[in-house]
Amino acid sequence: MADGFAPAFAFTPEVDAATASVWSKVKTRISPLEWRAHAPLIEAINRLKREKNAVVLAHNYMTPEIFHGVGDYVGDSLGLAREAARSDARVIVQAGVHFMAETSKVLAPDKTVLIPDLRAGCSLASSITGADVRLIKQRYPGVPVVTYVNTTAEVKAETDICCTSANAVQVVEAAAAAWGTDRVILIPDEFLARNVARQTDVKIIAWRGRCEVHERFTAEDILELKAAYPEAQVLAHPECPTEVIAVSDFTGSTAAMSDFVATRRPKQVVLITECSMADNVAGDAPETEFVRPCNLCPHMKRITLQNIYDCLLNDRYEVRVDPAMAERARLAVQRMIDLPPPARPARYDLVKARHHVDVELI
Numbered sequence: 632m633a634d635g636f637a638p639a640f641a642f643t644p645e646v647d648a649a650t651a652s653v654w655s656k657v658k659t660r661i662s663p664l665e666w667r668a669h670a671p672l673i674e675a676i677n678r679l680k681r682e683k684n685a686v687v688l689a690h691n692y693m694t695p696e697i698f699h700g701v702g703d704y705v706g707d708s709l710g711l712a713r714e715a716a717r718s719d720a721r722v723i724v725q726a727g728v729h730f731m732a733e734t735s736k737v738l739a740p741d742k743t744v745l746i747p748d749l750r751a752g753c754s755l756a757s758s759i760t761g762a763d764v765r766l767i768k769q770r771y772p773g774v775p776v777v778t779y780v781n782t783t784a785e786v787k788a789e790t791d792i793c794c795t796s797a798n799a800v801q802v803v804e805a806a807a808a809a810w811g812t813d814r815v816i817l818i819p820d821e822f823l824a825r826n827v828a829r830q831t832d833v834k835i836i837a838w839r840g841r842c843e844v845h846e847r848f849t850a851e852d853i854l855e856l857k858a859a860y861p862e863a864q865v866l867a868h869p870e871c872p873t874e875v876i877a878v879s880d881f882t883g884s885t886a887a888m889s890d891f892v893a894t895r896r897p898k899q900v901v902l903i904t905e906c907s908m909a910d911n912v913a914g915d916a917p918e919t920e921f922v923r924p925c926n927l928c929p930h931m932k933r934i935t936l937q938n939i940y941d942c943l944l945n946d947r948y949e950v951r952v953d954p955a956m957a958e959r960a961r962l963a964v965q966r967m968i969d970l971p972p973p974a975r976p977a978r979y980d981l982v983k984a985r986h987h988v989d990v991e992l993i
């Protein structure tokens with residue numbers, strides 16, 4: 632079929648039957664009218680995946696019809712990249728943003744990695760370049776560079792070791808010990824760096840990158856929420872400002888938030904992160920009430936069922952990473968993977984913080 636000429640999709644009894652289990656998970660978040668448009672695309676994408684030996688890796692911030700409807704693996708960016716490496720599929724479709732597709736390509740170099748919309752970027756990843764990191768290393772010789780996974784392959788290639796929001800404290804301490812230094816460069820998220828600095832004796836040198844979704848939350852937002860919903864548990868992502876973390880009940884990665892809801896089953900919860908996160912966790916926690924607010928990530932929202940279908944149908948857009956760069960980036964990610972799992976997930980809990988020291992901002 633020629634590029635751009637997709638068939639018309641109808642909500643037939645066959646489509647209804649094939650997608651009934653997905654509908655049961657999303658029906659509290661999607662109207663019946665919207666579902667009649669989504670279900671035929673979900674059925675068509677799942678058929679195309681089988682025909683092309685493809686899998687869809689869906690980030691926690693994808694909309695529920697993508698997350699529950701076509702995601703073969705769902706989770707945070709690193710979890711998805713590890714699945715990319717483990718999968719037997721020939722084609723990986725990254726339902727997420729561009730740096731995530733690059734990380735999948737870095738960890739699965741022999742597979743074809745596609746992204747449905749090349750414009751799906753990230754304010755954090757675009758805040759820093761490989762050239763910036765080279766300059767930082769010149770300014771701080773001998774100080775190890777720890778880079779958050781939310782970065783381009785070019786930046787990871789200049790890095791000593793990667794970290795996620797779940798293991799950043801552990802990685803910073805391991806890097807300081809391995810390099811025999813009391814300072815570590817932790818880039819590019821300023822707020823993640825500030826939150827980590829309060830949990831460790833290691834001095835942190837930070838960059839001024841920010842996630843445009845999480846930086847917009849304020850402590851006042853949280854205090855107003857707590858006054859309005861005194862029973863609600865407030866869970867915040869560590870890319871939020873430190874003042875937000877200080878007044879939240881729990882702070883952790885998207886995976887840690889999902890785990891919190893799955894294991895503690897709170898009656899009411901507020902997820903201080905991207906809006907689709909609550910929609911997706913709600914599909915598996917029907918007895919928990921999810922209270923807004925949340926913020927939308929415009930980059931994540933570029934990914935739709937329609938462009939996932941088009942991407943699979945037309946084998947576009949392929950994400951490539953220069954092999955030599957990928958090799959260096961893979962080493963930084965592998966060093967993190969090789970660390971023993973942390974004794975407990977990082978919580979960034981300022982009430983129990985060991986320090987109130989700040990970071991050195993570059």
Ligand code: SF4
Nearest residue numbers: 753754842843844928
């Ligand atoms: S939520 Fe923030 S870190 Fe994630 S893709 Fe959007 S801008 Fe980037």
